[in-house]
Amino acid sequence: MEYIAGLSADQSRTVDELGYPDHFFISFDPVSSDRVERWTYFSRGKAVDFDNGRLWGEEPIEDNAAEYPPTDLRPQDFNATLSEAEATRLLGEPLYTQEVQDSLLPENTIIVYAKAILLYREGKLIGVDTQVRPPSLPAS
Template sequence: MKKCPNCHSLNEEKSIYCGNCGYNFRTQPKSTSFRNFIVIVSVFFSAVIIGLTVYFVLNSELAAGLLSGTLTAKNELQSAKDTDQANTIQSDKSAYFLSGDQQRIAGMFGYPDSFIVMFDEGNNNKRIDCWSYIDLEASFIFEDGAYAEYSDYILEKPIAQKYDLAPQQFYYPMSASEVKYLTGEEGIETTDAITGLKQLVFGSGEIICIFNPDDILIIANKNIVKDI
């Protein structure tokens, strides 16, 4: 536990804000491991995008839809809410409940413009969330819901999307059929020739899910998420 220097109340060691007075415990960003995380994810999804490019080239109708879908999107930051409001944020469609740290970030800034959820098979399927905000030019990383890292990060503006989804609606284990039910679509299913992992893509790449062999491993929502 750590004591708040402002009101002297005790808080969890990994908390970034005091639960009593809202004092900011946040230390200097640890950018190195965050950069490594972003590089790994970027390389992985570059391979996915190459595969999608080949697919769309072979399917002119989808390619046209992809090009016409590159619309600009705006996300106005919500005003900060008090602790009680932040702790009540929850979707009626949630399968995973946001942690206290995640609730506080969502209460201050809304749901992320873009998010990635990964499950570490080698570490008890540990959940890693990366929430990115365009207007803040920043990303927050959570490990099993606990705040782990913050870093300045400039994001490309995403395209507007139709999916009304949030990070807590993805969980482990989650099958391809459950993701299809969640999105209301069948998606485009492929298998990576090198890893043999199943890939499920929705829309023009707004949502990409990776499975091994049936349970979900990675979810990447690269676009604006509406508040729910």
């Protein structure tokens, strides 16, 4: 097995065995910087969970590949220090941005791209989700 830059030993082993995930969700704790990930493999019918890079568990899932085509993004491209400008360079121009000021999610910004949804709190990345439907644009 070859270690992949930006991935842990468990994650590198998973990529070696299963390939890169069809989709992934990453959550960063803004206080502790803990990183929790779920990698989804629709074709294999399973999701693999990691806690700070360590394999945490697996569970069966339904194959939703027809609804959510596989992403070409990689989990190692995202870290808690990824700025909004860097995200735009990686993902292209955002389709939609929403500042959230309510009491449940103070100082949060949701940014929707064609390939991912990113959540920032006070300028720090706290969430990445690549399981997004391709946008449907209104007919002209």
